[in-house]
Amino acid sequence: MRTDQDQPVRLADYQPPSWLVDTVALDVSLHATATRVRATLKLKPNPAARAAAPLVLDGDGLALQSITLDGSPLPAEAFSATPDRLTIAQPPQRPFTLEIETLVDPTANTQLSGLYRAGATYCTQCEAEGFRRITYFLDRPDVMAVYTTRVEAEKSEAPVLLANGNLVESGDIPGTSRHFAVWHDPFPKPSYLFALVGGALGHIEDSFVTMSGRRIVLRIYVEPGKEGRAGFAMEALKRSMRWDEQAFGREYDLDIFMIVAVSAFNMGAMENKGLNVFNDKYVLASPETATDTDYASIDAIIAHEYFHNWTGDRITCRDWFQLCLKEGLTVFRDQEYTADQRSRPVKRIADVRALRAHQFVEDAGPLAHPVRPEVYREINNFYTATVYEKGAEIVRMLKTMLGAQGFRAGMDLYFQRHDGHAATVEDFIACFADATGTDLSQFMRWYRQAGTPELAVTMSYDAKAKTCTLDVTQMLRPTPGQPDKEPMVIPLAVGLLAPDGRDLPLTRANAGPVERGVAVLTRPAETLVFTDVPERPVASLNRGFSAPIKLTANLTPDDLRFLAAHDTDPFNRWQALQTLASTLLTDNVTALRAGRSMRTDPGLIDALRAILADPALEPAFVAQALAMPSEADIARELGKDVDPDAIFAARTALRATIGDALGSPLREAYRRLSDAGPYSPDAVSAGRRSLKNVALDLLAASGGSAAIALAARQYHSADNMTDRMASITTLSQHPVRERQAAIDDFYRRFESDPLVIDKWFALQAAIPEASTLERVRELSRHPAFSLGNPNRVRSLVGAFAQANQTQFNRPDGAGYVFLGDTVLALDQRNPQVASRLMTAFRSWRALEAGRRAKAEAELRRVAAAASLSTDVRDIVERSLAPA
Ligand code: BES
Numbered sequence: 001m002r003t004d005q006d007q008p009v010r011l012a013d014y015q016p017p018s019w020l021v022d023t024v025a026l027d028v029s030l031h032a033t034a035t036r037v038r039a040t041l042k043l044k045p046n047p048a049a050r051a052a053a054p055l056v057l058d059g060d061g062l063a064l065q066s067i068t069l070d071g072s073p074l075p076a077e078a079f080s081a082t083p084d085r086l087t088i089a090q091p092p093q094r095p096f097t098l099e100i101e102t103l104v105d106p107t108a109n110t111q112l113s114g115l116y117r118a119g120a121t122y123c124t125q126c127e128a129e130g131f132r133r134i135t136y137f138l139d140r141p142d143v144m145a146v147y148t149t150r151v152e153a154e155k156s157e158a159p160v161l162l163a164n165g166n167l168v169e170s171g172d173i174p175g176t177s178r179h180f181a182v183w184h185d186p187f188p189k190p191s192y193l194f195a196l197v198g199g200a201l202g203h204i205e206d207s208f209v210t211m212s213g214r215r216i217v218l219r220i221y222v223e224p225g226k227e228g229r230a231g232f233a234m235e236a237l238k239r240s241m242r243w244d245e246q247a248f249g250r251e252y253d254l255d256i257f258m259i260v261a262v263s264a265f266n267m268g269a270m271e272n273k274g275l276n277v278f279n280d281k282y283v284l285a286s287p288e289t290a291t292d293t294d295y296a297s298i299d300a301i302i303a304h305e306y307f308h309n310w311t312g313d314r315i316t317c318r319d320w321f322q323l324c325l326k327e328g329l330t331v332f333r334d335q336e337y338t339a340d341q342r343s344r345p346v347k348r349i350a351d352v353r354a355l356r357a358h359q360f361v362e363d364a365g366p367l368a369h370p371v372r373p374e375v376y377r378e379i380n381n382f383y384t385a386t387v388y389e390k391g392a393e394i395v396r397m398l399k400t401m402l403g404a405q406g407f408r409a410g411m412d413l414y415f416q417r418h419d420g421h422a423a424t425v426e427d428f429i430a431c432f433a434d435a436t437g438t439d440l441s442q443f444m445r446w447y448r449q450a451g452t453p454e455l456a457v458t459m460s461y462d463a464k465a466k467t468c469t470l471d472v473t474q475m476l477r478p479t480p481g482q483p484d485k486e487p488m489v490i491p492l493a494v495g496l497l498a499p500d501g502r503d504l505p506l507t508r509a510n511a512g513p514v515e516r517g518v519a520v521l522t523r524p525a526e527t528l529v530f531t532d533v534p535e536r537p538v539a540s541l542n543r544g545f546s547a548p549i550k551l552t553a554n555l556t557p558d559d560l561r562f563l564a565a566h567d568t569d570p571f572n573r574w575q576a577l578q579t580l581a582s583t584l585l586t587d588n589v590t591a592l593r594a595g596r597s598m599r600t601d602p603g604l605i606d607a608l609r610a611i612l613a614d615p616a617l618e619p620a621f622v623a624q625a626l627a628m629p630s631e632a633d634i635a636r637e638l639g640k641d642v643d644p645d646a647i648f649a650a651r652t653a654l655r656a657t658i659g660d661a662l663g664s665p666l667r668e669a670y671r672r673l674s675d676a677g678p679y680s681p682d683a684v685s686a687g688r689r690s691l692k693n694v695a696l697d698l699l700a701a702s703g704g705s706a707a708i709a710l711a712a713r714q715y716h717s718a719d720n721m722t723d724r725m726a727s728i729t730t731l732s733q734h735p736v737r738e739r740q741a742a743i744d745d746f747y748r749r750f751e752s753d754p755l756v757i758d759k760w761f762a763l764q765a766a767i768p769e770a771s772t773l774e775r776v777r778e779l780s781r782h783p784a785f786s787l788g789n790p791n792r793v794r795s796l797v798g799a800f801a802q803a804n805q806t807q808f809n810r811p812d813g814a815g816y817v818f819l820g821d822t823v824l825a826l827d828q829r830n831p832q833v834a835s836r837l838m839t840a841f842r843s844w845r846a847l848e849a850g851r852r853a854k855a856e857a858e859l860r861r862v863a864a865a866a867s868l869s870t871d872v873r874d875i876v877e878r879s880l881a882p883a
C-alpha cells in the first residue's frame with residue numbers, strides 16, 4: 001500500500017526500459033516473520049533504449065539487507081535504497097550481476113500482495129505490482145527474464161515447496177531440520193508471473209498427453225483432507241488443455257502444470273507460469289457443498305487461467321495499459337470453451353446478462369473508462385468489467401466480422417509473431433488486419449472510446465418495391481474526459497423473418513448477399529435496403545448480441561411476441577421477452593412513483609406460457625426466459641431518478657402475477673424435473689435443476705403457503721447443494737417461520753466449512769427487509785466472519801451492497817454508512833478488497849434525490865478520512881468528480 005499521492009501513469013509516456021534482465025536466481029528462505037530473499041539479477045543495458053541511464057529498481061515496503069555488484073559489496077555512496085526504490089546512479093554501462101538481499105514478513109502481510117500467508121500456507125501474488133514487495137526489481141511486464149527459484153523451509157512447516165517451471169533439484173539441508181527445492185522456468189516471463197508456494201498441502205495427480213505426444217504431469221494442491229473435492233477441477237483442466245489444442249492449436253509447454261488452492265486470495269485465481277494459484281472457492285467442489293453455479297465457475301476459471309499460458313504468459317503485455325490484450329482475449333477464450341462444453345445460446349445469454357449488469361453500468365457512471373485506459377493512478381482499480389468483459393466483446397466482434405477462418409488466421413499470426421514477447425493492442429489488431437487484408441483502423445476506436453454505443457433502428461417495408469429498409473443511427477454519449485466521440489464500427493447481425501417464422505435470404509440493394517448475416521456499420525447514420533422481400537417481415541436485430549450496444553427499434557409488442565415465439569436466433573427469442581418485461585417494469589415503476597396504479601401485460605404472460613410449454617427448448621434456456629430482469633437491470637434501464645423500493649415493488653408484483661397465471665404449468669414442470677438419481681454437475685442436469693428451481697421460486701412469489709411448504713421440504717430433503725441453496729434462497733425472500741429454521745439448520749450442518757458458511761452470509765445479507773442491516777451488522781461480529789479473509793468480506797458485505805438493492809439503498813442512508821465504515825476499517829488491512837467494495841457507489845448519481853444526497857455525503861466522508869490507500873482514494877475521487 002502506497003499512501004503517498006502517486007503521480008498518475010500515462011500511456012503516452014511509455015518508454016522502453018533502460019535495462020533488461022536476462023536471468024533471475026532467487027533464493028528464498030521461508031520464515032513466518034523474517035523470510036530472507038536473495039536475488040541474483042543478470043542485467044544489461046537495453047540496446048533499444050536511449051543512452052547511459054541510472055538503474056532504478058521498484059520496491060514496496062522493502063528492507064534491504066545487502067547488495068553486491070559483480071560480487072563486490074556496493075559502497076554506500078554508490079546507491080540509495082528506500083522501502084520503495086533502489087537507485088544506482090552510475091551503474092557500469094555493460095552487462096553486470098547484482099545480488100540483492102531483502103527481508104520480508106509474510107505473516108504481517110495483510111494486503112495479500114507479494115509473499116503472504118493464507119492460513120499456514122506461504123504463497124505469493126505478484127500481479128500487478130506484487131513482485132516489488134518481495135525484492136527490488138524492474139517490476140514491469142516488458143522486462144522478461146528466465147527464473148530459477150530455490151525455496152527452503154522447515155520440513156515440518158512446509159513439506160511442499162513449489163515455484164514456476166520444472167523441478168530440477170530437492171533435498172534436505174544436512175545438519176538442520178530444513179529442506180529445499182530448486183525450480184527452473186526456461187520461458188522468459190515478466191515478474192508478475194512469478195510464484196512460489198510452501199506449506200503442508202495434500203495433492204491429487206493426473207496426466208495429460210499433448211497433441212504432439214508429450215506427457216504432462218498435472219497436480220492440484222489443496223489443504224490436507226480436501227483432496228476429494230479437487231476431482232472436478234482436474235477434469236476441467238484436462239478438458240481445457242484438449243480444447244486449446246483443438247480450437248487454437250495451442251499445446252502446453254512445461255513438463256508439469258500445478259494448481260494450488262489457497263483460502264485467502266484477493267481475486268479468483270492467477271495464471272503464474274506453470275503454477276496457478278487459486279482462491280479455493282474456485283477449486284473445491286462436492287455435490288453436498290457446491291452448487292451448479294459453483295461447478296460452472298470452477299470449469300470456466302480453471303480454463304481461463306490455463307488459457308493464459310498462451311494469451312498472457314507466452315505472449316504478455318508491454319505495459320498495464322494493454323491489460324485487455326491478455327484479459328479480454330482470455331475471457332473470450334474461456335467463454336468459447338464454456339459455449340462448446342455446455343450450451344452456446346444459454347452461455348451467450350448468461351454472458352450478456354453479466355455484461356449489462358457490470359460493464360454497461362460501469363460505462364454509464366463516473367468510473368467509465370476505455371477498454372484500454374490512457375491514464376491510471378492505481379492499476380489494481382483497472383481489473384474491471386470494461387477491460388475484461390467489453391474487452392472480450394471486442395475480440396468476439398473481430399470474429400463476427402472476419403469469420404471463423406479469418407479470425408483463426410489472425411490468431412495464428414499473433415502466436416507466431418509475438419511468442420516470447422510483450423505486445424500491444426496495436427500488435428494484436430495488426431495480425432488480423434494483415435492475415436485478412438482488412439482495414440481495422442476505425443475498429444481501434446473500441447479500445448479508445450468509453451461508453452456504450454446506442455443504436456436506433458427504424459424498419460419500413462415497401463410492398464410495391466418488395467424492399468425492406470432499416471434506417472440506423474448511432475450515438476455515443478460523453479464519458480469522463482471524453483466529451484466528443486466518433487462513430488464506431490458496429491457489426492450488426494440481422495435477420496428478416498417471414499410471417500411463417502422462416503429466415504428470408506438477405507440481399508442488399510447494390511451490394512449483394514449479406515455475408516454471414518452481418519451488416520458492418522461505420523457511420524453516424526446509414527440506410528440498409530434489402531431487396532426481394534416478398535412480405536412485410538419482422539426484423540431480428542443484433543442477433544447473438546453481435547455488438548455490445550444498446551439497441552432501440554420500432555418493434556411493436558406484437559413483433560416482440562412473434563420474435564419470442566419464432567426467432568431462429570435463440571438469443572433474440574430471449575431478448576424479445578426481456579424487452580417486453582423491461583418495458584412493463586419500467587412503466588410500472590414510473591406509475592408507482594407518480595402514484596398511479598400498475599398495468600399488466602397478458603401478452604407477456606402468454607409468451608412465457610408458450611416458452612414453458614415448448615418441449616423443443618432446453619430447460620436451461622426456459623429458465624433464463626422465465627427469469628425476469630433483476631432489480632439492478634431495471635435501475636439501469638431507468639438510468640435516473642432510481643427508487644429501489646418502487647423497482648422492488650414492480651418486480652415483485654410481476655413475479656407474483658407470473659407465478660399465479662402459470663401456476664399449473666410451473667407445478668407440472670417442478671414435478672417433471674424433480675427426478676431422483678445421483679447428482680451430476682453436467683450442463684443438462686444443471687439446466688433441469690435451474691428450471692425446476694425457477695419454477696419453485698415463481699410459485700412462492702405468488703404467495704401460496706403450498707409453495708413455501710414445497711420449498712421447505714426441498715430444503716430438508718435435498719441431497720445436493722444446488723437444490724438446498726435454491727430452496728433456502730426462495731425461503732429467505734419471504735417472512736415465513738420456515739425461513740429462520742432453515743437458516744439455523746444450514747449453519748449447524750456446515751459450520752465447519754468456511755466456503756459454505758460464505759453462502760450462509762450472502763443469503764442473509766440479501767434479505768429484502770428493513771431488519772437486514774442490523775442482521776448484517778450482527779453477522780459481522782460472528783466468529784465465522786473475519787475482515788482478514790476476502791471471501792468472508794465479499795460474502796457478507798459485498799452481497800449486501802450488490803445483491804440487496806432496497807437495503808443497501810435504504811432511504812435513511814444507513815446502508816451507505818455501513819459500507820463506508822467497512823471500507824475504512826478494511827482499507828488499513830487490504831486496500832484492494834476495500835476499493836472493490838467502494839465501487840458499490842458507482843451509480844450514485846442515478847439515484848432519486850434523497851438517496852443521492854445520502855450517498856454523496858458518505859462518499860465525501862470517506863474522501864475526508866485521515867489516511868486512505870491510493871486504491872480507495874482513486875475510486876472515491878473519480879466517483880465524486882463533476883459529471
Ligand atoms: N490475472 C488475473 C488475476 C489477477 C488480477 C490477479 C489482478 C491479481 C490482480 C486472472 O487471470 C483473472 O482474470 N482472474 C479472474 C477470473 C477470470 C475467470 C475472469 C478473477 O480473479 O476474478
Ligand code: ZN
Pocket residue numbers: 304308326327330
Ligand atoms: Zn485473466
